[in-house]
Amino acid sequence: MSFLKIQNAVKQFGGLRAVDDVTFSLQRGETVGLLGPNGSGKTTLINLVSGALPATSGVVSLDGLRLTGLRRDKIARAGVARTFQLVRILPSLTLTENVKIAAVFGRNAHWGTAADQVAQDALAKVGLLDRAKLPASELTYIDQKRLELARALAAEPDVLLLDEWLAGLNPTELAEGVALIRQLQGGGLTILMVEHIIDAVRALCPRVVVMNSGKLIADGPTDGVLSDPAVVAAYLGEETDA
Amino acid sequence: MTRFILPLIALGALAFLPGFVSEYGLGLLIGVVTYVTLASGWALFSGQTHYISLATAAFYGVGAYSVAVLNEALPYGLVLLCAGLIGAVMALIVGLSTLRLQGVYFVIFSFGLAELVRQLITWYEVNVTGTLGRYIFVDVTARGIYWQMLALGAATIALTAWMQRARIGMALRVIGDDEAVAAHSGINLARAKLVAFVLSAVILTLAGAITSPRYVYVEPAIVFNPTVSFLAVIMALLGGANRLWGPALGAVPLFLAFEWLSIHFPDTYPIFLGLLFIGVVFILPDGVLAGIDKLRARSKGKGTS
Numbered sequence: 001m002s003f004l005k006i007q008n009a010v011k012q013f014g015g016l017r018a019v020d021d022v023t024f025s026l027q028r029g030e031t032v033g034l035l036g037p038n039g040s041g042k043t044t045l046i047n048l049v050s051g052a053l054p055a056t057s058g059v060v061s062l063d064g065l066r067l068t069g070l071r072r073d074k075i076a077r078a079g080v081a082r083t084f085q086l087v088r089i090l091p092s093l094t095l096t097e098n099v100k101i102a103a104v105f106g107r108n109a110h111w112g113t114a115a116d117q118v119a120q121d122a123l124a125k126v127g128l129l130d131r132a133k134l135p136a137s138e139l140t141y142i143d144q145k146r147l148e149l150a151r152a153l154a155a156e157p158d159v160l161l162l163d164e165w166l167a168g169l170n171p172t173e174l175a176e177g178v179a180l181i182r183q184l185q186g187g188g189l190t191i192l193m194v195e196h197i198i199d200a201v202r203a204l205c206p207r208v209v210v211m212n213s214g215k216l217i218a219d220g221p222t223d224g225v226l227s228d229p230a231v232v233a234a235y236l237g238e239e240t241d242a
Numbered sequence: 243m244t245r246f247i248l249p250l251i252a253l254g255a256l257a258f259l260p261g262f263v264s265e266y267g268l269g270l271l272i273g274v275v276t277y278v279t280l281a282s283g284w285a286l287f288s289g290q291t292h293y294i295s296l297a298t299a300a301f302y303g304v305g306a307y308s309v310a311v312l313n314e315a316l317p318y319g320l321v322l323l324c325a326g327l328i329g330a331v332m333a334l335i336v337g338l339s340t341l342r343l344q345g346v347y348f349v350i351f352s353f354g355l356a357e358l359v360r361q362l363i364t365w366y367e368v369n370v371t372g373t374l375g376r377y378i379f380v381d382v383t384a385r386g387i388y389w390q391m392l393a394l395g396a397a398t399i400a401l402t403a404w405m406q407r408a409r410i411g412m413a414l415r416v417i418g419d420d421e422a423v424a425a426h427s428g429i430n431l432a433r434a435k436l437v438a439f440v441l442s443a444v445i446l447t448l449a450g451a452i453t454s455p456r457y458v459y460v461e462p463a464i465v466f467n468p469t470v471s472f473l474a475v476i477m478a479l480l481g482g483a484n485r486l487w488g489p490a491l492g493a494v495p496l497f498l499a500f501e502w503l504s505i506h507f508p509d510t511y512p513i514f515l516g517l518l519f520i521g522v523v524f525i526l527p528d529g530v531l532a533g534i535d536k537l538r539a540r541s542k543g544k545g546t547s
Contacts, residue, residue: 050426072425082426090419101416104409105428111409155427 003028003190004049004159009058011044011214018044020214021058028063028158031181031191033205033222037235041214042194043085046161049192050082051075062159077107081157083148083165085194091137098136098147099123099154106155122154126180142173149180160184162193166200178203198226210234253396260385270501272388276453277497279395280470281477281489283445286402287438288475289483290414293341294349298474300356301329301443303466305450307363310376310460318380322451329447330440332359337439341432344421353471360466367462375461382455390452395490398445403486405438414438418484446474472519473500480522482529491530 002025011019019041026032034042047053049060051072060067067075081102090098096119103110103118110118123129126146131139136147145165152160166177178200184191185204195201201208201222208225210218212234218225225231256275260268280298288295308325316324340351367374382390405411413434416424425431450465457464477496482488496518503511526533 052422052426071430073428073430076426076428084422088420088423090416090423092419093415097412097415101412101424101429102427104412107428151423151427 002026003030003063004192005059005061006045006049007059007061009045009048009060010056011041011048011053012056017214019048019055019211022211022214022216024209024216024219026159026190026192028190029186029188030207031185031193031205033201033208034192034194034211035196035201035208035231036211040211040234042211043163044214045211046082046163046192046194049075049159050080050161073105076105076155079107079155079158080161081106081152081155081159082161083145083152083163085163085167087141087144087148089136089139089144089147091135093136094133095123095128095136095139095147095150096120096132099150102151102153102155106157108156118154118156119150122150125153125183126150142169142177145169145177146180153184157189159190159192162191162195164194164196166195166197174200202226249396249399253392256392257389260388265384268384268388270498272384272391272453272456273501274494274497275388275391275395276449277473277477277493278490279391279398279449280446280474281481281493282395282398282402283442283449284474285478285483285489286398286405286445287414287435287442289478289485289489290411290418291435291438292418293344293435293439294475295352295439295442296349296468296471296475297336297352297355297443298446298471299466299468300352300359300471301333301446302450302470303356303363303462304329304332304359305447305452306454306457306460306465307376307450307462308447309380309451309454310378313378313380318382321380322448325451326444326448329443332447333440333443334436337436338432341435341439353468356466356468356471360462363466364462375459377459378455378457380455384456387452387456391449394445394448394452399486399490401441401445406486410434410437415484469515472515473497476515476519476522479529480526482531485529485531488529488531 005025007023009019009022010017022045034045036042044053048055049067051067051070055068058068062078062080065078067078099122100115100119103115120129123132126149128143128146128150139147149165166174169177174197181204193205205222207220208222209216210225210231217234218228218231259271263271280302284295284298287293305325308328309321312321312324336355340348343351364374413424413429416427416429417431417434421431454460477492478489479492480496481490481492500511503514
């Protein structure tokens with residue numbers, strides 16, 4: 001029984017088909033890596049799922065609920081949380097407030113001490129609880145990324161969309177990041193993650209889907225897909241016989 | 243508890259003030275309270291969301307004009323009620339069509355709105371009613387106007403205080419920082435912005451309505467004066483537009499300063515207005531209150547190191 005279903009999704013920007021008839025689905029609790037070279041349409045697909053962009057055609061549904069055509073806030077309240085490729089924090093708010101908003105305006109509409117508790121738990125999960133009262137503008141890049149993840153978790157989502165959440169981290173931070181995402185797995189959370197770092201993908205995703213020029217070119221167990229000639233060609237260019 | 247008691251005591255004292263001042267002093271008091279109300283009402287929407295509205299004069303003028311048109315047909319209380327309703331409906335229509343605009347586009351639109359309303363009313367008066375100016379004869383004393391405006395100003399600050407603690411206030415602050423994050427966190431952007439814009443507009447409209455009998459004679463060029471819009475912005479920014487008491491703190495000294503300048507330098511005083519605008523934006527972009535906080539943090543840092 002598929003949980004998050006993407007059916008024949010198309011996004012057209014003028015003459016460019018950024019997402020071209022993409023179909024795949026995720027089981028509840030599954031972690032799937034979304035791979036592809038730069039410009040292959042991965043972030044656009046994430047934007048179609050989270051409602052940041054309207055789909056030209058096709059349907060995204062979550063547990064039978066049609067998400068396509070819903071406003072961003074409704075999709076969020078349906079249980080879809082996301083991070084952004086370019087980190088987006090709320091600089092004038094404290095860490096607690098940054099995270100609390102997802103608890104307050106998310107599906108469970110917490111308020112008062114309940115909302116504070118959810119925010120605290122989310123900050124504790126990403127290791128930022130000791131700085132909860134600082135303004136978010138004072139955080140380093142990796143900590144801003146953690147904060148973004150904490151905000152997504154405070155929404156208590158069913159589906160987590162991570163858009164290159166591990167990009168730009170140094171090796172130590174990367175190991176921490178991978179460990180953090182691994183903690184989230186197994187709790188029934190369904191994760192779709194755009195990622196370029198193959199080691200991280202191997203460590204976290206049993207299954208990957210690969211896009212190239214807007215099209216889905218592979219979908220299957222990670223090891224098999226990564227050695228698929230079509231996938232290798234998409235990343236490294238076609239081999240030509242002389 | 244002091245949070246409630248101190249403002250209530252101050253409000254009580256302010257209510258008795260007219261008994262101790264001259265006619266001119268009362269006029270000053272009305273002006274001060276009017277601008278405290280305008281700046282606070284403006285900040286209720288713009289201070290948190292950072293949607294800088296220059297439409298204050300549009301709502302203020304509509305309030306004054308509503309009284310000018312209705313004051314002979316309806317009892318005064320009903321006139322105020324109608325003015326508030328007209329402001330709300332106008333804000334609803336304007337908000338629905340423009341709160342999607344961001345940044346400078348919204349600023350320009352809001353500025354244009356005041357001009358548009360002024361021109362529409364001028365056209366209507368000239369072509370339909372055949373007269374440009376109107377007289378307002380309402381049975382209300384200067385003291386009455388002062389007390390009404392004081393009540394409106396107190397209500398505005400109380401409403402702001404409540405909103406800052408409520409979900410709507412939190413939503414507005416998130417919108418002010420990043421709309422995309424707000425939407426993806428589950429905030430209904432359109433609703434939050436519209437609610438705040440309409441509340442703010444009703445306050446600004448009522449301020450125009452309450453103060454209108456002071457004009458006695460109104461015409462569009464008088465009540466749709468863009469200076470009102472600019473003053474509300476600069477006062478709120480000076481004190482701190484996202485603070486509860488910020489707009490009030492900016493409005494009191496600035497109103498008195500402009501009053502003094504316009505008496506002593508009637509021809510050159512717009513220059514001071516411009517200089518002040520520039521000064522506030524350069525020196526205190528977040529307002530006096532934030533500046534004080536920063537200084538305090540700095541001296542604290544020095545003390546511990």
